[in-house]
Amino acid sequence: MTRYDSPRIVAYAGLAAFALLVGLALGRVELVALAAPFALAAVVGAALGRDPAVTARIELEQDRALEGDDVPLRLQVAGAAERVDLVLPLPGRLQLSGGNVRGIVLGAARELELELHCRGWGAFAVGPVLLRASDRLGFHFWEAHGSGGQPLRVYPSVETMRALLAPLETQPFVGNQLSRAKSDGIEFADIRAWEPGDRVRSINWRATARRGNLHVNQQHPERNTDVVLFLDTFSDVRTGVHGTLDLTVRAAASLAHRYLQRKDRVGVVSFGGYASWLLPSSGTRQLYRIVDSLLQMDIVLSYAAKGLDILPPRTLPPKALVLALSPLLDARSAAALLDLRARGFDLVVIEVSPIPFVEARSDELAQLAHRLWRLSRESMRLRYEHAGVPVVEWTDGEALDVVLEEVTAFRRYARPARA
Numbered sequence: 001m002t003r004y005d006s007p008r009i010v011a012y013a014g015l016a017a018f019a020l021l022v023g024l025a026l027g028r029v030e031l032v033a034l035a036a037p038f039a040l041a042a043v044v045g046a047a048l049g050r051d052p053a054v055t056a057r058i059e060l061e062q063d064r065a066l067e068g069d070d071v072p073l074r075l076q077v078a079g080a081a082e083r084v085d086l087v088l089p090l091p092g093r094l095q096l097s098g099g100n101v102r103g104i105v106l107g108a109a110r111e112l113e114l115e116l117h118c119r120g121w122g123a124f125a126v127g128p129v130l131l132r133a134s135d136r137l138g139f140h141f142w143e144a145h146g147s148g149g150q151p152l153r154v155y156p157s158v159e160t161m162r163a164l165l166a167p168l169e170t171q172p173f174v175g176n177q178l179s180r181a182k183s184d185g186i187e188f189a190d191i192r193a194w195e196p197g198d199r200v201r202s203i204n205w206r207a208t209a210r211r212g213n214l215h216v217n218q219q220h221p222e223r224n225t226d227v228v229l230f231l232d233t234f235s236d237v238r239t240g241v242h243g244t245l246d247l248t249v250r251a252a253a254s255l256a257h258r259y260l261q262r263k264d265r266v267g268v269v270s271f272g273g274y275a276s277w278l279l280p281s282s283g284t285r286q287l288y289r290i291v292d293s294l295l296q297m298d299i300v301l302s303y304a305a306k307g308l309d310i311l312p313p314r315t316l317p318p319k320a321l322v323l324a325l326s327p328l329l330d331a332r333s334a335a336a337l338l339d340l341r342a343r344g345f346d347l348v349v350i351e352v353s354p355i356p357f358v359e360a361r362s363d364e365l366a367q368l369a370h371r372l373w374r375l376s377r378e379s380m381r382l383r384y385e386h387a388g389v390p391v392v393e394w395t396d397g398e399a400l401d402v403v404l405e406e407v408t409a410f411r412r413y414a415r416p417a418r419a
Helices: 007-026 029-048 205-209 246-262 284-297 330-344 364-386 400-412
Strands: 002-005 055-059 064-066 072-080 083-087 095-098 101-105 110-118 123-126 130-134 140-145 149-153 174-178 187-193 214-221 224-232 267-273 276-281 321-326 346-352 391-394
Touching: 029 284, 055 149, 072 083, 095 187, 095 346, 101 246, 149 284, 205 214, 224 246, 224 330, 246 284, 246 321, 246 346, 246 400, 267 284, 267 330, 276 284, 330 364, 364 391, 391 400
Parallel strands: 064 149, 224 267, 224 321, 321 346, 346 391
Antiparallel strands: 002 140, 055 072, 072 110, 083 101, 083 130, 095 110, 123 149, 130 140, 187 214, 267 276
């Protein structure tokens, strides 16, 4: 531990030296007697100034949690000091029960049972604890760090979704998504005349008897989908610990969880200050990969112009459904998404609205700027719609099912655009 002298012992030693010098210079015995208690206190304080060797260690009962969970935390403190002040530095998304600053009477080893409340998602290192101990007279104090921090991953909450957006085209692999093509499957599609090579079990005997020649049933096969979650991380608008990036991560986690449950292949592309990607795959292991990658999402300031050519070709497989989560605040992400549409990808833009996080000021100039900003956002939405890309606005507190139903309605009544 690092030792520091208290201003009190310095003041006592200074007073003792001053009184002693003045008493000797003037020949006044009473001044020398006055200096004796201060000198004695300084000597006793120096003799008591032994390193208390206080140590502290943190133990978490679990290293993974969900938003809103309480994680039990055990703090073990040992040493020779009577009183120790403890400080546990924590990020804003973690909160310790009773506060992260406290003083305890040690005497011997103690163990504190605390709870760590997870207010938001992220990958954190809890600790180390900062220690400060002092002697009985308060003449010296020691400061040190406890043992290394404990890792804690807090996963974003997943929204329960009843319906998902159907892709325009499916992949040739078996899954739970009903394909628009006609082949072997379960769901009835149509009736056609028999052709050589058709199976006997596919013959529709009622239609055959009615029409006088053989007719067979056609079905829609069950196929899977390649889904790419395109996350715009160029900018973030937030109020406190909540912002557009938090909503983006929660929506991405919910969509990945639901699509993977349906045996689809899901990949993630983070397009922002730095680009990162996760190739599409399926299964529970892929879900953990996606969630762990989402915990690393952050906003990195960059002025570089970026295009989709920085991504490997396998990142965006052909016929993939691209779900873009963007606050529509950066022109670079808009250009990249329009480039995706020009390449023929099935693109849907979910606008993570930053409007609830922006306060309109009362003065006239600020209100005019706010209206112009909203008009520029409307202009960007029109650019997507003219390219045949559905754009839906999603705000905090609104269910994702509602947003996806808007996209389904857009596809049902809008004329397809050829890029």
